[in-house]
Amino acid sequence: MHFPEKFARRLAMSVFGVFFCSMAIGMFRHSGFGVDPFQCFSMGIWEKFFPQLSYGLFWSAISLLFMGFDLWYDRRTMGLATLINLLLAGYIVDASETVMKLLFPAPALSMRIALLCVGLVICCFGASLYMTADFGVSVYDALAVSISKKHSFPFRLCRIATDLVCVGIGALCGLMPGIGTIVTALCMGPLVDFFNRTVSTPMLRFTHKRSRVKMA
Numbered sequence: 001m002h003f004p005e006k007f008a009r010r011l012a013m014s015v016f017g018v019f020f021c022s023m024a025i026g027m028f029r030h031s032g033f034g035v036d037p038f039q040c041f042s043m044g045i046w047e048k049f050f051p052q053l054s055y056g057l058f059w060s061a062i063s064l065l066f067m068g069f070d071l072w073y074d075r076r077t078m079g080l081a082t083l084i085n086l087l088l089a090g091y092i093v094d095a096s097e098t099v100m101k102l103l104f105p106a107p108a109l110s111m112r113i114a115l116l117c118v119g120l121v122i123c124c125f126g127a128s129l130y131m132t133a134d135f136g137v138s139v140y141d142a143l144a145v146s147i148s149k150k151h152s153f154p155f156r157l158c159r160i161a162t163d164l165v166c167v168g169i170g171a172l173c174g175l176m177p178g179i180g181t182i183v184t185a186l187c188m189g190p191l192v193d194f195f196n197r198t199v200s201t202p203m204l205r206f207t208h209k210r211s212r213v214k215m216a
Contacts, residue, residue, distance in 0.1 A: 009204065013133035014081035020126025021138075022089045026096025027119030030104065031112045034178020036123075037163035037170075037185045038140045044170030059090075066139035074146035079136020089138070116180050124188055128195035132204055144189070155196075159189030 028036055035043065046058045063086065070077055104111055131137050137145055144158040163185035167177050177185075 006204065010133040010135055011080070013129045013200070013204070014084055014135045017126045017128070017130025017133065018081065018085050018089060018138075019092060020122050020129065022092035022126075023096040024119040024123030024126065025089075025093045026098075026100055027115045027122070028180055028184070029093075029097050030100035030107070031115040031119065031180060032178075033112065033116050033180030033183075035181060036188075037166040037177075037181060040170035040175055040177050040181050041166035044173030044175035047175060048173040063139050066142075070139055070142040070146070074142070074150060077137055077142035077145050079134075081130045081133065082136035082138065082142075085130075085138045116183065120184060120187060121191070123184070124191035125195050125199070127188070128192050128200045131192070132196055132200035154193070156189035156193040159192065160186060163188060 025036060025039070028034075034040070042059060042062050045062070046053070050058050067078070067082070100115065104115070107115065127137075127141060131141065131145060136142075140162075144155060144162045147153060147162075148155040148158045167181055167185050170181075171177060
């Protein structure tokens, strides 16, 4: 069986990337400062138009719609990491929030701010890992990645634009964003781009060179 180049490393980056992103979302939720832009978008539409459905069912439906668009617009963004995200992300988010509640049952304001800031960094690092691994990205992340590649726009600007659109739609549907939503919308693009350049790309390209020891 033929595997892609650096398959094991790319697979590990994808798995850990999804894990870090999902863990961070649990931290966002426990901070109480608002959800990330895509959650703001999906929860806003759900609460306004489809409250009779369970949110889990609606989440699956909206994700499938996004996947359909992604496959039409640029199917190269779909891959193994997309499947990993769909299968594992929800469970990791729930587990992360449960752990945060056990560790910080009644967090003070300073701890809530720390959860938001640390969660933002972890989320951006995770997104950078699985995007750089190039085994596919989540159905939402695929939008900014595809627009950036197909139209040669800076990724950080594309991500800010898609995040702001999601926040705007969520607000129009009645779900007002929190300070955490605004912070993630403005900062994720630049931070993911920073981790791409300084950590993830060098990690993927790194090749261990064995030193040659001359025998006397």
